[in-house]
Amino acid sequence: MTAESVTAPDYWIDALPQAVLLCEGGAVTRLNAAASRLWGVTQVRAAGRPVLEVVRRHTLEALIERGGELELEVSGRTLRCTVTRDDTASALIVEDTTDHRRREAELREATAVLSHEFRTPVTALKGVLEALEYDMPRELSQNFVRQGLQETERLARLVEDLAVGFRPTRARTLPLAETFARAERLLESELTPRGSCLSFGPDHLVRADPDKLLQVLLNLIENALKYGPPGQDIEVQTARRGTWVEVCVLDHGPPIPDTDSLFQAHTRGAGASGQGSGMGLYIVRSIVQGWGGQAWAARADGRSVDGRNAFCFTLPGVGGLG
Template sequence: MDASGLGAEAFGDWFDALDDGLILVRGGRVVRLNAAAGRLLEVDPEAAVGVPLIGVLRDHRLETVFCEGGEVELETRGRVLRAKATPTSLLLRDITEARRAQESARELLAVLSHELRTPATAIRSSLEALRYPLPEEQRERFLAHAEAETERLVRLLDDLTVDVKPPRLRSLALREVLARAEALLEDTFEAHRVRLKTDVPPLMVWADADKLLQVLINLLENAAIHGPDGATVHLSARPVGSMVQVVVRDEGTPLPQGGIERLFEPHARGRRVKVKGTGLGLYIVRSIAQRWGGQAWGRPLPSGNEFGFSVPLKGSAQASEPPR
């Protein structure tokens, strides 16, 4: 684009009004660049005139695009740029927000995949059992189980993710929610020959029933799958101030403390994993616990590892510090 038909001032206004960055080049030196390019490259447009292109770009990948032609996406100066070359110019488009939106969408799908697996598996197991002749009482129990998990599936789809809607907090008996989690993980425990030992007093907590179930399932399933087969998984709970601390202990090889904290990041997975997964279980545990005012943590033990979370006692919403 040249300035034919436009006065110099009008062309300058149009040039600087462009949303995309545009750099005009002649003989390997910058002839002109607009305000958007100045912002993206963090340079003064006026001071850049006459400077060799690489001195303005300060990125050999961008210089290569201009010299060789074509189009490329790359990250530079904390932004994701799409660069497109013509014989006399380089066009820069900031696509950082678009890529973040795509990343958020992928994260949402990954969370859904992770959290929908348990109720979907429970429904399938119940339906498979109903194929066989069963006493009426057993049939009703399987039907009620499938119906309850179907309702939970609908609520999970309603929520979309742990961050979309506020939790539906109410008074819950911790033992009852734990019993439901244990029933849902019965096949997993059996497959890994894992025994579950619990020490949970009759405590009433203030939480979202579905989310509390999610947290318990994630921690217990992790201990069963990633810990040694044939071992015992211990779950205990105790009141500490205004919170209840729930901890799950396995008998696996102690992990380094820094490695444990990294497991709470999205898509993080341990070095010795026995099955494929999304690496979102502990990230979801911490996200949920923080929403109701609690915390989630992990730490190595002399002979195993501990992962836990805190949840408010009935009528309380104050968070506590993880155990030292």
């Protein structure tokens, strides 16, 4: 077949985004424009040549012979290859699904992040409802109800984010002490059984989404409780760094050999036990980077404060307190 022999009705094949190769008796009869770009050969040069000389992959040659479908990874791209055939002729259709696979991966990542964020308010609501089962002074029960309503509102905002995608955060100016108080209330049921104490540094005015800031702080303190010894004192230090405010959660846990890898998705520290998604510190860094800050951890080998593990982040400061 030559270029001149291609009739007008054949031109539609060149408009297809998929690469299409037609063959008969093991020889190429037609390539469309996308296939020419994929394999770097023109229709004129490909016509009449053995399939293997054009596609240069035995896996594709075998697929054409038997029919069916497979996926190939080629130069960082994901290609879905499908062959339909009859007694004498075959058609190979190659579709680049790289972007589709990337979107699937992003969706899985987003789902993992959201499920992790849902866990904290759901746990808090469970504790509130369990507490309200018992008789208690009216003032105390009203405090539990207010806490439950606050966490319900946070759940509602998470549901809204899930419905419309990740939107810009709802930042406002607030004192760090406001978030510290919320975190201490939520963590009380975990601190008491472990005999651990929680202390906070000087207050500062910051600019952040209150719920996102609470999520960051809870993740870091919960990690300190989970991986540190019972009865430890967990200290949350604060300091002004120019126009930024630095917050560090210090614990007495064992030395961590590779702190930076802990901030990667689905990564847990060496020796971590129990259930865990490995998303906590990844979420911390993602949230902090969202407001332009940094998140890091210092190794417990002399570079950390007083030999403790220090998990730190920065957020925009506002002149005033501190």
